[in-house]
Amino acid sequence: MTAKKHYDIAIIGGGIGGLMTAYRLCEKAPKLSVCILEKGHDIGKRVCPIVTKKTESCVHCASCAIMEGMAGAGAFSDGKYVISTEYGGWLTDFLPASTVINYIEQADSILVNFGATTERFMPDNELKKLCLQHDLHMSQAQLKHLGTDSNFDTMCRMIDSLRNKCDIITDTEVTDVDTKSSTIFYKQRSTEDSLTAENIVFAVGRAGSRFFSRWCTDHNIPLTNNQVDIGVRVELPSIIWEHFSKKIYEPKIWYRSKGYGDITRMFCFNERGHVVTENTDGVLTVNGHSFREEERKTSNSNFALLTTIRFTQPFKYPIEYARHVASLANLISGGSVLVQRLGDLEIGRRTDEKRLGQSTTIPTLKAVAGDLSLCLPKRQIDNIVETLHALDKIAPGTANYDTLLYGVECKYYSARPECKNFRLNGFDNIYAIGDGAGFTRSLSQAAANGLYVADLLANKSKQY
Structure with missing residues (x-):
């Protein structure tokens, strides 16, 4: 799909965080024009030669189907969905634990609507005790195993539901964002182009963390990561x-x-x-x-x-x-x-x-x-x-x-930018979410982060 020249909201990255942002915006503020810009392939074109047994070793594809593309690195992950704040990210540095759990559960309900399993593994204190008896320390959580195969199918259905509600622009690498004009510069195959947006969300995932860190440094946004x-x-x-x-x-x-x-x-x-x-x-x-x-x-x-x-x-x-x-x-x-x-x-x-x-x-x-x-x-x-x-x-x-x-x-662990409520310091209309910004490190918290920022943007749109 070719991008329009202007959107109300542009989301850079089509992983679980970006998808949840788009899904909630289309649900709560359907009049807003929304686009997702994804560096990798559309989900149906993400094919790894190793997984399909065409080769035994990596052949260095131009876009790694495992790491990049619609649904992000999580598309081919084991699909663990952690329903806890004990691990999986640092959203509780910004939000009350009860709020984080609430958004994790909301995201889970959305995934279940698209076919995700409802089965949950529960904590086990006897196993935790066994670990402690040998100076080993086990974190506990309610956990869902979505499965690499089932998780991929769930993501396909979710993305298909968005196709007629927002613009999904794949094989498109964002190269820069000009903060003064709110212009996103991108390269689509061999063609360079740009678009503008009232609000911009960086949802770049781990694969885009180096680009995001460089961009923050170029725009004097302090980063924390050690x-x-x-x-x-x-x-x-x-x-x-x-x-x-x-x-x-x-x-x-x-x-x-x-x-x-x-x-x-x-x-x-x-x-x-x-x-x-x-x-x-x-x-x-x-x-x-x-x-x-x-x-x-x-x-x-x-x-x-x-x-x-x-x-x-x-x-x-x-x-x-x-x-x-x-x-x-x-x-x-x-x-x-x-x-x-x-x-x-x-x-x-x-x-x-x-x-x-x-x-x-x-x-x-x-x-x-x-x-x-x-x-x-x-x-x-x-x-x-x-x-x-x-x-x-x-x-x-x-x-x-x-x-x-x-x-x-x-x-x-991606460098975390200085921000207030996930809005980058010094900018009223630029937000960052998920693993690529150092706020999360799991499917569940990245999904929750996307929903939370989408609610902020939906409420912000009502003020105009």
Whole structure:
């Protein structure tokens, strides 16, 4: 679709936050003209060659179908929907916890209307107690597992419902926003153009966080960010963690290492899932998916195990640091990601193809057998190994020799701009929401953030 020249509201980014913003505006203020500008493909054209088994490794598509496109990175995620403020973002820094939960529930109702499951996993104090007995600390929440496949179908239906209510403009990269004229400059394939909008919402997601940070810096908007998580994706037989996953689905556990006092977190658990590759601005990292359909499940489960790094002055570029570490793994693997057996890592030996072929844990991702100690800093490796042995006490078999470690996995926490009620400081008509602005780190809170800002904009429109 070709954009008009002027809109009441322009949303930059078609992830869950941007979609919820558009949905609520079309619902509460249907007379407003609304557009979504999305860098990636429309949802029906988001096809990853690895997922469709046309190739075994990343071929560096111009637009990564896993990370970019309508419905955002969440379209192909495991589809965990966290109904809690205990984790999943920082909206409670801005809003009362009761307000955040209310908007999370509103967003859930919308997703259910488009086919999302109503099944919820509930907290389990007996499992929490088991963790505490071994100095492990488990966060708890009501949790829904939407599933990679079912979540994608839900997003398709939601986007289809918006097509006749607002303009959805895909394969369109926003290159700049002029604050004085409220002009959005963009590139659509090889053509450069622009449009204006009364109000602008940055909903760029993690894939757009670097662009957003640069834009804020260029416009003298102070940013806060000193944290990054770096580590591995762990893969092992699903039976090892079934006593957790069957009850709560996702064991979200953190551990403070005795060696360094650092926090290492186990999260993003995918029961009987797949390890996958992601391409973020040319840097390959790993993640995990899990399907609801029985025939698409595997015999393995996987989870992220990342250690948190908080930088102090004068260093200001934690995202670039994480990208550098991940790019070392890409360099060593010849343009791919690495996989290593835990036992090989612990004895200081590289995993090669022969040793990987002897593994009793069969990898679900075609990665390059190698040595993670050549790219991950020693401190992070020490934290990861120590944490795996701590987890082994509550789920024996976690620290087996053949447990597979894929690297590198990173979680970037986008720089947070100074704002008031999500309106950027110094600007009356420019807002930011979601993971790309450092306010959230989950589907549920990003969705809630979008609904909340949409309500602000709907009410604002009534004043004119």
